[in-house]
Amino acid sequence: MSFGLSIGAGIGVGINLTPLPWKITDDLSIWTQNWPWTPVPPDGEVTHAESVCTLCPGGCGISVRKMGRRAVKIEGIKGYPVNDGGVCILGLAGLQLLYGPTRIRAPLRRTGRRGEGSFETITWEEALAELADRLSGLRAEGAPHSVACMVGRKRGTVPGLFRRFMEAYGSPNCFWEASAHDTYALTLRLMQGVDGAPGFDLERSDYVLSFGSGLVDGWGAPVRMFRAHSRWREDRGKERTRVVQIEPRLSNTAAKSDLWIPINPGTEGALALGVAHVLVKEALHKADLVRDHAFGFEDWTQGGVTQKGFKTVVLEKYAPARVAEITGVAPDVIVQTARAFAKARHPLAVCGRGQGERPLGLHECMAVHALNALAGSINIPGGIACVPADGQPQWAAVEQDEAARAGTARPRIDGPREGISSLAEPLVHRLPQAIAQGKGYPVQALLVAGANPFFTLPDTRKAIEALTKIPFIASFASHMDETAMHADVILPDHAPLERLQDVPTPPGMPYRIVGLARAVVEPLYKTRHTGDVLIQLAQAMGASLGDAFPWDSYEQCLQEAMGDNWEAMQEKGYWTEEQPAAPSWKEGFSTASGRFEFAPAALLRQEPMAALPQYVPPKADPDADDYPLTLIPCQSMRLANGAVGDPPFLVKTLEETVLKGNDLVVEIHPKTARISGVREGQTAMLWTPVGKAKVRVHLFEGIMPRLVGMPEGLGHTAYDGYLAGKGINYNGLIRPVEDPVTGHDVAWGVRARLTVA
Amino acid sequence: MSGMQGKTRNGSSGGEKGVPGMFALNLFLFLVGLYASLVIGWLVFPKVLYSQKVQPLDFNHALHVEATGDCESCHYFRDDGSFSGIPKLDNCAQCHEEMLGDDPEEAKLVEEHISRGREIPWLVHARQPDCVFFSHAAHVKKAEMECEICHGPVGESEHSRVYERNRLTGYSRDIWGKNLAGIKKNSWDRMKMDDCAECHARMKEGAKEACFVCHK
Numbered sequence: 001m002s003f004g005l006s007i008g009a010g011i012g013v014g015i016n017l018t019p020l021p022w023k024i025t026d027d028l029s030i031w032t033q034n035w036p037w038t039p040v041p042p043d044g045e046v047t048h049a050e051s052v053c054t055l056c057p058g059g060c061g062i063s064v065r066k067m068g069r070r071a072v073k074i075e076g077i078k079g080y081p082v083n084d085g086g087v088c089i090l091g092l093a094g095l096q097l098l099y100g101p102t103r104i105r106a107p108l109r110r111t112g113r114r115g116e117g118s119f120e121t122i123t124w125e126e127a128l129a130e131l132a133d134r135l136s137g138l139r140a141e142g143a144p145h146s147v148a149c150m151v152g153r154k155r156g157t158v159p160g161l162f163r164r165f166m167e168a169y170g171s172p173n174c175f176w177e178a179s180a181h182d183t184y185a186l187t188l189r190l191m192q193g194v195d196g197a198p199g200f201d202l203e204r205s206d207y208v209l210s211f212g213s214g215l216v217d218g219w220g221a222p223v224r225m226f227r228a229h230s231r232w233r234e235d236r237g238k239e240r241t242r243v244v245q246i247e248p249r250l251s252n253t254a255a256k257s258d259l260w261i262p263i264n265p266g267t268e269g270a271l272a273l274g275v276a277h278v279l280v281k282e283a284l285h286k287a288d289l290v291r292d293h294a295f296g297f298e299d300w301t302q303g304g305v306t307q308k309g310f311k312t313v314v315l316e317k318y319a320p321a322r323v324a325e326i327t328g329v330a331p332d333v334i335v336q337t338a339r340a341f342a343k344a345r346h347p348l349a350v351c352g353r354g355q356g357e358r359p360l361g362l363h364e365c366m367a368v369h370a371l372n373a374l375a376g377s378i379n380i381p382g383g384i385a386c387v388p389a390d391g392q393p394q395w396a397a398v399e400q401d402e403a404a405r406a407g408t409a410r411p412r413i414d415g416p417r418e419g420i421s422s423l424a425e426p427l428v429h430r431l432p433q434a435i436a437q438g439k440g441y442p443v444q445a446l447l448v449a450g451a452n453p454f455f456t457l458p459d460t461r462k463a464i465e466a467l468t469k470i471p472f473i474a475s476f477a478s479h480m481d482e483t484a485m486h487a488d489v490i491l492p493d494h495a496p497l498e499r500l501q502d503v504p505t506p507p508g509m510p511y512r513i514v515g516l517a518r519a520v521v522e523p524l525y526k527t528r529h530t531g532d533v534l535i536q537l538a539q540a541m542g543a544s545l546g547d548a549f550p551w552d553s554y555e556q557c558l559q560e561a562m563g564d565n566w567e568a569m570q571e572k573g574y575w576t577e578e579q580p581a582a583p584s585w586k587e588g589f590s591t592a593s594g595r596f597e598f599a600p601a602a603l604l605r606q607e608p609m610a611a612l613p614q615y616v617p618p619k620a621d622p623d624a625d626d627y628p629l630t631l632i633p634c635q636s637m638r639l640a641n642g643a644v645g646d647p648p649f650l651v652k653t654l655e656e657t658v659l660k661g662n663d664l665v666v667e668i669h670p671k672t673a674r675i676s677g678v679r680e681g682q683t684a685m686l687w688t689p690v691g692k693a694k695v696r697v698h699l700f701e702g703i704m705p706r707l708v709g710m711p712e713g714l715g716h717t718a719y720d721g722y723l724a725g726k727g728i729n730y731n732g733l734i735r736p737v738e739d740p741v742t743g744h745d746v747a748w749g750v751r752a753r754l755t756v757a
Numbered sequence: 758m759s760g761m762q763g764k765t766r767n768g769s770s771g772g773e774k775g776v777p778g779m780f781a782l783n784l785f786l787f788l789v790g791l792y793a794s795l796v797i798g799w800l801v802f803p804k805v806l807y808s809q810k811v812q813p814l815d816f817n818h819a820l821h822v823e824a825t826g827d828c829e830s831c832h833y834f835r836d837d838g839s840f841s842g843i844p845k846l847d848n849c850a851q852c853h854e855e856m857l858g859d860d861p862e863e864a865k866l867v868e869e870h871i872s873r874g875r876e877i878p879w880l881v882h883a884r885q886p887d888c889v890f891f892s893h894a895a896h897v898k899k900a901e902m903e904c905e906i907c908h909g910p911v912g913e914s915e916h917s918r919v920y921e922r923n924r925l926t927g928y929s930r931d932i933w934g935k936n937l938a939g940i941k942k943n944s945w946d947r948m949k950m951d952d953c954a955e956c957h958a959r960m961k962e963g964a965k966e967a968c969f970v971c972h973k
Contacts, residue, residue, distance in 0.1 A: 006783040010790020017791075018798020019937040023806070026933070027925040033888055036927060040887045043842070045835060 042067050050077060050573050052503045052515030053091045054496045055644050057153065058221040059506040059513070060087055061573060062094075064497065064520040071095055071497060071521050076223065081513050081576055082506055083223035089650060090640055091223075096647035097495060098521070102479045102719045104492035105525035114468055115486045124528060127491050132540045134472050135169065138444055139541075144170030144407035148443050148470075150428065151176050152450030152643045155504040157561045160393050161534050161549075162449060168398045168538065168548035170407025173443070175414075175428040177451065177642075178359045178744050180352030181507045182425065186742060187365045188386050190600035192378075193591035199387035199510035200350060201579075202228045205241060206382065207344030209275075209337070211268040211351040211368050212247040216256060218355035218637050220508030229256065242344070244337060246271060246329075247353075248632060249667070249709050250702025261337070262704050265632050265749055267327040268351065269364030270615035271334065272371055274323030277314045278338030279374050285342070286376030289596065293585040294373065296599030296612065310370065310598035310612055318615075326615065328704070346382025347375045354635040354712075356507060357642065359744035366600075366613035373596050379582035386582075390504050390514055393561035401544035413440055429458055429736040429745040432466035445472040449493070449530055452643040454482035455716065458747065459690050460732040476530045481645060482718040493530040498523045500555055501531070502562065502569075513576040514562070516569040529554050603741070616740070623689045627751035629672065631688055631708045633730050639713030641730075646713060648722035657698045658711045664693070664727035667700040667709035668754065676754040686710075686728075687753040690735050693728040694757055708752050803937055807930050812917035813877050815862045822912045828904050840893035843879050846870055880920035882931040883908060883948060890973045909945035 015021060044067050053060045053074075061080025065073040074094050076087035107127035112118030122130075138144060149166055151159040154176045166174045184198040200220070202208065213219045216229050232241035245257035246268060254260040263271060279285045290297045299309045308316075320331035341347045349371040352360060369384075377383030400408065414430035431453075435443050446467065457463035467473070468486060475487035478495045493499065496517070503515035531554030538549035551557040559566050565575035582588065585596070592601045603611035621627075638653045640646045657665050666686060668676070678684045680699045685692055686708065695710075703709050714727025733752075736745035825831065831844045841848075850871050856863060870877050885891060896902045904912075921930035933939075934947035941947050950971075957965045 002779075002783060003786050006786035007790040010787040010792075011794040012790075013787075014791035014794030015798055018795055018802070019939065020798040020802045022939075023802075023933065023937060024925075027806075027923060030886060030926040030928065034886045034926070044845075045841070046837065046839060 041072050042070065044068050049520035050518070051497065051520050052517040052573065053087075053094065054501065054503060054517050055090050055094055055097070055640070056218070056222065056642070057504075057506055058082070058088070058223060059503045059515050060091055060221070060223050061515065062087060062091060066520070069521060071098065077573075081574070082221050082509065084227060086223040086226055088222050088226075089637055089653065090644075090647070093647040093649035094497065096649060097479065097644070098497045098524070100647065100720065103495060103525060104478060104480055104484065104490055104527070107492065107526070108490040110488045117485050119490070124526070127489055128533070128536055128540060130489050131474055131491065132537055134445060136541055139170065139403055142403070142406070143441075143444060144403060145172060145410040146441055146444040147171045147447070148173035148175065148413060148431070148445070149447040149449070150451045150453055153177065154182075155390065157393055157502050157558055158450065158531055160561070161531055161557070162447070164395070164398060164548060165534055165538060165545070167408060168400065168404055168545045170400070170404035172408050172410055172412045175426040175431060177428055177456070178425060179507070180356035180358065180360050183359045183362060183365045183742065183744065184352070186362060187369050190602055191366060191369060191373075191591070191597050192386060192589050193597075194386040194588070196386040196388045197505065198508065199385050200348065200508045201382050201385070201510045202348065202508075203231055204382035205346045205348040206239065207341060207347040208232070208241060208243045209341055209347065209349040209371070210243065210245050210253070210257075211272060211349065211364075212353040213253070213350050213356060214251055214354045214635055215243070215245075215253045217251055217253050217635055219352060220356065221506035222637065224506070224509070242340070248704045248707055249634065251634070252636070261329055261333060264326070264328040264704070265630055265707065266618065267615070269361060269367045269613070270318070270323050270326040271329055272349065272364070272367035273314055273318040273613065273615055274320055274327070274334045275338040275341060276310075276367070276371055276374060277318040277323070278320065278335050279342055279371075280311050280314055282339070284339065285374035289373060289376045289378070289585055293589065293595050295591070295593040295595040295597045307599070313612055313614070326617070341371070341375060346377065348372065348377050348383055349375075353748050354633065358748065359739070359742065359746050361616070361739050361746050362741045363614050363616060367615070370598060370613050373598070378596065379585065379588045385510065387505065387510065387512060390512055391563065391565070394563040395557075395561060398548045399544060404544050411440065413443060415439070425742075425744075427743050427745070428453070432457060432459075432463040435469060436462070436466040443470050445474070446470045447474050447476070448483050448487070449476035450643055452477075452481045452483045454486055455718075455729065456642060456731055458731050458745065459735045460729055461691060476533070478527065479645070480718055481643070482716065485718045491530070491533050492525070492527045494519070494523050494527045497521055498527070499529050500558065502558060511577055511579040513574055514565060514569065515574045518573070531557060621751055623751050627687065627689065627753045629706050629708050629752045629754060630749050631686070631710055631733060631752035632749040633712040634667065634709045635712050639711055641713030645716055645719045645723050648720075651722050651726065657700075659714060659727050660696055662726050663696045664711065664714055665696045665698045667698050667703045669701060669703050669705040669707070670699045671705040672707070672754070673697065673699050677756055678754060683757045685755045685757045686733070687755065688733045688750045690750065691733050693733060695728060697754070708754060799937070806924060807921040808924055810880055810920040810922055812880055812920060814866055814917070816917045818912050818914045820915070828912060834894060834898070838894045843881060846874070846876050849877075880922070880929070882918070882920065882929045884928060885932070885948070886928065889971050891971065906944050907948065909943065
């Protein structure tokens with residue numbers, strides 16, 4: 001025993017006389033601070049490649065920092081007109097969409113049951129042949145009209161190529177998702193007789209009255225709005241811009257505004273008319289525009305009958321006391337808001353709820369726009385002006401053959417439109433029902449590009465049931481989303497940073513700016529640009545299709561489409577024009593009367609009484625007794641809710657009041673909690689007439705009583721483990737509500753009930 | 758306690774004259790342990806800790822410095838101010854697109870790397886852990902330090918040295934220094950944090966000793 005001690009002591013003393021213990025300690029600390037499995041970005045020469053972000057319609061100029069061939073960071077381009085160096089959280093995380101595990105790496109063919117996610121890899125030749133055979137077969141059978149296609153957005157050359165493809169192929173069924181932008185475009189066409197998009201000169205406005213628009217929550221071009229917001233907040237003394245936010249919930253925008261006016265959801269239009277009442281009654285409106293350049297403000301006579309004008313109607317029907325009953329906003333708040341709005345030098349009223357990605361009621365939009373007319377804020381600095389549409393692609397017209405002519409002459413699957421035929425736009429929300437009920441003709445094939453209808457369509461479960469009946473679904477997705485999971489063939493597109501495309505003028509911009517998204521890295525996998533695939537497909541199918549797609553590549557086709565603007569786009573990365581001087585009131589209105597029409601002629605022809613902006617109360621809901629609450633969506637910059645899913649970085653930023661573990665958290669007022677018998681953090685069952693979901697409850701005094709606020713963008717079943725299975729899909733709990741005039745789905749919520757789970 | 762005492766007593770009573778002998782034996786064993794650990798610590802440990810790696814090519818710095826005139830022809834600053842470090846293949850190819858002499862190492866360069874477009878997998882003696890931010894520009898351009906202060910007279914070497922890789926950390930032996938006891942004769946003998954701090958502590962302006970200067 002003592003011998004052992006002796007040796008041990010010798011070793012103990014000896015080892016301390018060598019560098020071993022100190023060196024080992026040091027090495028261990030270096031090792032633990034630089035775990036060898038932690039990825040380290042490669043070092044090397046840094047280059048920057050410029051492009052335009054395509055993850056939302058916001059169109060920010062981005063500069064991608066690269067190390068060799070690898071993109072390592074996305075930054076905003078300083079001096080780019082939209083974002084001037086800024087970038088949003090989704091744009092920043094864009095690299096994860098490029099390098100993440102959900103990319104589709106090669107063309108795939110379904111092998112298992114639909115939706116099961118079993119695929120086999122096939123070659124591009126096989127994939128194109130499969131699609132071409134299927135489509136040619138249907139055409140030969142005389143049923144080209146039974147092919148439908150869904151593209152995410154209306155504008156841009158890739159959706160344009162799909163419309164062109166369908167036209168040459170012979171189907172009227174090309175669908176895209178409408179937004180508040182489309183409602184605004186209709187409003188401008190009806191009230192001002194101009195075609196284009198609304199341009200808001202928000203930077204120069206000094207009083208912004210927002211009817212539920214999430215100005216810093218992703219509305220319009222999000223990064224432009226952040227910058228505008230910073231400008232509003234600059235200390236300019238009395239000149240400082242005031243922001244008044246009208247919405248049922250204390251959103252980020254409401255929290256950062258000067259005044260938050262909580263309002264019963266869906267009654268924003270009534271409040272706008274209440275404000276109009278005060279302006280007219282107290283003669284605070286700009287008399288010159290209304291007197292000299294407007295029609296329908298005063299009463300008028302039509303066919304010997306006196307029609308009530310806007311003035312008479314708002315004075316009669318929208319007194320603050322009555323509007324207070326509808327909206328829940330106190331009469332004196334209405335009066336003071338109207339006075340402040342009128343007193344401002346550059347007041348501006350805007351609408352489009354949340355991020356403005358959903359259409360809104362035409363009358364609501366017209367009521368808000370009428371406020372701008374009363375304030376004279378049309379076509380002046382700090383106001384709203386019509387921005388002409390980006391030029392149509394300068395391609396030769398399609399020469400249809402007999403089959404194509406017969407096919408496109410068939411009625412669209414979403415049914416004949418009631419109301420104003422000139423406003424007819426495809427109504428994508430009607431598609432599942434049309435398929436399920438088998439009205440008209442069956443849909444034999446569906447092509448989906450830039451959209452994820454298996455996640456975004458309202459009443460998602462029923463929509464999936466209906467769409468799954470379609471015998472053949474082809475997806476052009478770059479990521480394994482819900483729709484791709486249900487597809488028969490996937491022809492994967494490049495990821496955003498790998499592809500060339502045009503980026504149309506972002507929503508709300510006061511001038512046109514068309515960006516050029518350029519590939520900043522070589523394609524990582526065996527993917528192909530959807531534009532190229534369409535060209536190859538059309539040429540393989542021949543007939544009138546081949547003639548309509550004469551290009552060698554998408555790049556050539558894009559160049560032709562951009563015409564004279566191409567050179568500037570190549571050189572600077574975008575084409576723009578100076579903010580045009582808006583036409584004067586004398587020349588700016590191209591309606592039948594040549595004036596701003598409070599009562600648009602196109603609506604007057606339909607129903608004279610319904611032409612003026614008005615508040616239409618919702619139909620009495622038979623479910624009202626069973627569902628005493630209203631579910632509304634909460635939209636956030638941290639939750640992508642459209643065709644693009646949240647990358648892992650974004651999911652990580654969600655607070656525990658949005659997503660706790662995998663549980664979705666809904667917001668309710670403490671009073672609602674008392675009535676429903678639920679407590680903070682408790683699990684509850686949320687019921688709507690469409691479905692039910694298990695949720696957790698968060699008590700929040702920033703949401704009005706009787707409402708349930710639900711984050712939108714969660715509840716994916718596809719993508720990776722960072723997103724799939726987290727939370728509940730809001731779309732699965734709602735159902736479409738059509739605007740009586742436009743037919744758009746304008747639902748912003750649904751009746752709901754909360755019970756203890 | 759009583760048991761211990763008993764044992765001691767027993768032991769004492771059993772071998773009175775064995776005490777010096779036992780002491781000598783214990784001392785011997787102590788010295789054996791001491792000696793063994795010294796041998797392990799000074800001779801065996803370094804051999805076990807470091808693996809020996811040969812550079813992909815035997816590079817003659819002296820020859821190249823003579824031909825090009827300075828370090829910066831190959832180890833240059835890029836336009837954006839960042840330092841290029843070890844030259845990429847393109848840099849070598851500027852002169853060695855084809856053979857200039859008849860050295861077998863040059864033949865290896867041309868045949869195995871330049872003509873096949875394969876980068877040379879150099880083993881970098883001076884590579885620091887990723888948690889350290891180091892700007893060559895700040896040291897060479899602003900502080901006007903000579904390359905030798907940190908890197909030694911590399912430019913005079915005629916052959917590539919053996920690269921000794923620390924099996925635990927993966928870094929070169931040059932960082933800790935050739936001498937495991939940490940004895941340093943030249944400024945370039947070691948590249949540990951203390952060696953950086955030695956200079957930084959003497960700096961007058963700014964927060965040059967702050968952690969975040971190097972650990973961003």
